[in-house]
Amino acid sequence: MNTLSPHLQRLEAEAIHILREVAAECAHPVMLYSIGKDSGVMVHLALKAFFPAKPPFPLLHVDTQWKFREMIEHRDALVAQHGLELLVHTNPEGIARGISPVASGSSVHTQVMKTDALKQALDHYGFDAAFGGARRDEEKSRAKERVFSFRAPGHVWDPRRQRPELWNLYNSRIRLGETLRVFPLSNWTEMDVWEYTRAEGIPVVPLYFAAPRPVVKREGQWIVRDDERLPLLAGEQPEMRRVRFRSLGCYPLSAAIDSDADTLDDIIEEMRVSRSSERAGRLIDSDEAASMEKKKREGYF
């Protein structure tokens, strides 16, 4: 029985093809696992692509130490359920320097604990290809990203050196020091991800569902206070509100939205009428014009 729409069937087959391509052609692939809904779909596709075998690559979680507790619980449950190999990396220099989103600001925190940490982990294990769950519909500079994105030594992304991609013939050939980032969900939209998650019964972090949570309002956005590490500003008093997340990043850099959607059906219905975009709650994107393009050049996923 297959309840997927023809559209989702086509996207699923394409993603499975991409996953197998990398497994066949690359020496040391790894799958970046960020615990969010896109990562969840990607892991699910990997389980399908290599069935009855397990995916022939480990998962890598770059842990900034500022993930919501429920995210870490979800991660560990998933890995245990499917017997997957999980690598967790945290930038030790960032820890030593006391980098945190609260003390250092979003831009430094993201650079040190995400971008630098990711490069460290890729170099440390010698991975030549890393799967990411990024989608082209997320952000404008991603619309032109390749499925197989070529990175020069040092993980540098040069938009002018990307290879033309025709048909399903991906060029995975690289020299020593060069790497690939591969995006099996390139052609998926946010709605596709949710509809696929529902159709396939993929578990997601409960933070995506509305529930009463302690929040404070900062710059017009609801910030969930996950623990005592978020200092309250003068006059701030956390209040309980029914909120959920559309996109999960580092706490406190992801803002929640007011919502009553506490099932997948509700989430999908809410999205149909929604008038704001997915990454609007991701505070790092609006730093400056074309900020995602800039981050990508520096090696951000």
Add this chain to the structure above:
Amino acid sequence: MQALPDSPLASDAPKAGRGLLRFLTCGSVDDGKSTLIGRLLYDCGNLPDDQLAALERDSRKHGTTGEDLDLALLVDGLEAEREQGITIDVAYRYFSSPRRAFIVADTPGHEQYTRNMATGASNADAAVLLVDARKGLLVQTRRHAYLCSLLGLRHVVVAVNKIDLVADGESVFQQIEADIRAFTASLGFITLAAVPVSARFGDNISTPSSRLPWYTGPTLLGWLETLDITHDRDHSPLRFPVQYVNRPNVDFRGYAGTVSSGVVRAGDPVVVAGSGRQTVVTRIVTADGDLLEARAGQAVTLTLEDEIDIARGDVLSAPDTRPEVADQFAAHLLWMAEEELLPGRPYLMRLGTATVPVRVTSIRHKVDVNSLEHLAARTLHLNEVGFCNLSTPTPVAVDPYTEFPGTGAFILIDRQTNATVGAGMVSFALRRATNVHRQALTVDRVAREQLNAHPAKAIWFTGLSGSGKSTIANALEQRLHAQGIHTYLLDGDNVRHGLNRDLGFTDADRVENIRRVGEVAKLMTDAGLVVLCSFISPFRAERQMVRELFSAGEFVEVFVDTPIEECIQRDPKGLYARAQAGKLKNFTGIDSPYEAPEHPELRIDTQGRTPEQAADQLLGVLGL
């Protein structure tokens, strides 16, 4: 005007029941492609508030439409492009209407971006071809229609844009439609529709325009929502390129891949195209349970009855409808690199899931993509299309692209840089490899080596002009000859007086020069000789090509490493002086590159060493 095609899905289709349509937009630079896509996104309500707010900001900063929203800014992504106001890459956009989901490839119009357009077209089901109503058909329109056809697109909707800016819209539209039908008659389009639109103001994009009462056909979106792309890939013969061998334990061996055409059923007999070995499909395995059959586009894993040798790159087909297995074939080739194509140079070809070396042996003709004229050519430059003969060292399974896009399309990869340099579409196999058997000979090379009492070898001297290659080779040959070893010396200058007198010093001719010499050296080695080859041979790729003609240990690369300054000073033939004076073109080291070997068997530093000493050093290494 053609009626809307009836789709069998029309009645029972729920939301998005028609699935996905991938289309590309093309047309010349100012025809308004980006605006059109922005308009489709806007009209379908696929733009969230914060993106609209960003659009208003951007419109004030970069916009070209005065006070209005500049919808083109929604799709021009990279900073460089936004500043220059052009689209330089392929951008993909996603939107859906209640009836269908769409992926749009937005591709640039200029001739220098032909490769980008081909990239977008390669994965598209249909094309929207924009024409500016004020300008009518341009050279670019013709080029884009040709490229759509070349890449196998069969459905084209012509959007006659800016119709609001012409006085007599109806007759202008009719004229453009008639012109397009005339010049696309031979391009094999199944659907060719035309719609008068204004992307900027939204006329006939998603809603019928009240300003154009003379047009009563469907809107552009109407066409895209109902276009029937259920082509007959399912009814074509089976092709299953094996992508990945899945072997978790000794009890399971599965062949994973995507069905590229036809249908495979459990119980079907299949053959491996290359080896001709036959077996039967036992199971079609997926994580959702075994299937009885799998159709084109499905990614599955097959298990087979017999344990036969099958690897990534093999193609499974039905026994009675096999692909051609050939080592020579003709194909259209679109060149995508700044560096020109070098016929004779080995590239890597990726076809289906196979990766094999390939050479372009000849260019039958080049196609002027604007006039469609056939022109003679010795090479292809960036964005040029040629009809070429290609040759592989071992046979591969190939199909005509028009019938089997999955096993008839290929890309070419540069072996040094790994860049994707070409895209090809197979027309036909030139000869079946199975018909040409190599003549087996009784007196073979081993027999000759035994008679000679020494092994055969090819010793390849590379280095700049004047580095001392020929002098050292000559000294070495004297020593070998004195030891009773059968030798022959192939020298660059001498060969150019005879065998290669028809070749000059362009990059393409240098490649062919080395290819021929390599083949001659191979024959002589086969004859049992120690062959000394003294050639500048400036490119790594060609030295690698020659090396691959020989088995391990047979080929010895000697890098005669003399600095250019020293060579200029020696200048035994006075060539550097002439080259520096500009009287000699394409001279290696002066205005043509020399790529030094990375891992030669031997590097000879000629400074402070006589040719005789160098020859002695070599003799010690050769083990003859």
